[in-house]
Amino acid sequence: MSGPSPSSTPSDFDQFYTATAKRLVAAVYAATGDLAEAEDAVQEAYARAWQRWDRLTAEGDPTPWVRTVALRLAVSSWRRARNRMRAHFRHGPPPDLPDLAPDRVALVHALRGLKPEQRTAVVLHHLLDLPIEQVARETGVSPGAVRTRLSRARKALGSHLADPEADADSEAPTPMPAPAPHPPVCHPKEVPSHG
Numbered sequence: 001m002s003g004p005s006p007s008s009t010p011s012d013f014d015q016f017y018t019a020t021a022k023r024l025v026a027a028v029y030a031a032t033g034d035l036a037e038a039e040d041a042v043q044e045a046y047a048r049a050w051q052r053w054d055r056l057t058a059e060g061d062p063t064p065w066v067r068t069v070a071l072r073l074a075v076s077s078w079r080r081a082r083n084r085m086r087a088h089f090r091h092g093p094p095p096d097l098p099d100l101a102p103d104r105v106a107l108v109h110a111l112r113g114l115k116p117e118q119r120t121a122v123v124l125h126h127l128l129d130l131p132i133e134q135v136a137r138e139t140g141v142s143p144g145a146v147r148t149r150l151s152r153a154r155k156a157l158g159s160h161l162a163d164p165e166a167d168a169d170s171e172a173p174t175p176m177p178a179p180a181p182h183p184p185v186c187h188p189k190e191v192p193s194h195g
Contacts, residue, residue, distance in 0.1 A: 013053055017046055020063055023128070024070055031123045032074045033112040045070035067128075068138050075116050110160035118153035121146050 029038035056062035
């Protein structure tokens with residue numbers, strides 16, 4: 001397929017892309033923990049959507065289709081993992097991302113600790129605000145399975161994100177010891193002599 005027919009306009013696709021791309025990249029990034037991988041998967045999903053644009057828009061909202069494709073591309077990453085390892089040995093590790101807030105780093109780290117199906121459920125339900133029934137349709141499982149995944153993911157995230165330093169900070173601070181008092185300084189007064 002070469003793209004949309006004359007009945008749909010490039011501006012329709014452009015508007016769709018502009019309205020949905022940033023949020024989709026954020027969702028896939030949250031699911032994978034790798035911004036470059038998320039951007040690549042989302043770009044590929046939009047390219048595939050462009051090729052099927054007439055059919056997707058005729059069926060209704062193309063957002064779920066694009067999101068599902070992007071997540072599947074990102075999650076099935078065994079080949080990319082192999083390529084990353086090869087690149088790592090050739091070029092060394094990638095540079096750290098600058099200016100990431102500590103809470104964002106902690107969240108991405110915690111999400112990486114989840115099983116892929118739990119991470120996908122969390123991203124779709126909590127970050128994209130999709131109802132459980134739609135998450136079930138997009139992931140191909142029952143609503144009960146989605147609820148179970150979400151419950152287990154929340155429990156795991158809770159233990160990952162618990163910050164023992166925050167608990168210590170919430171306790172009353174230990175007062176600083178008062179400095180030792182200096183002995184009074186005696187200045188001899190001139191005492192008038194009385195003769």
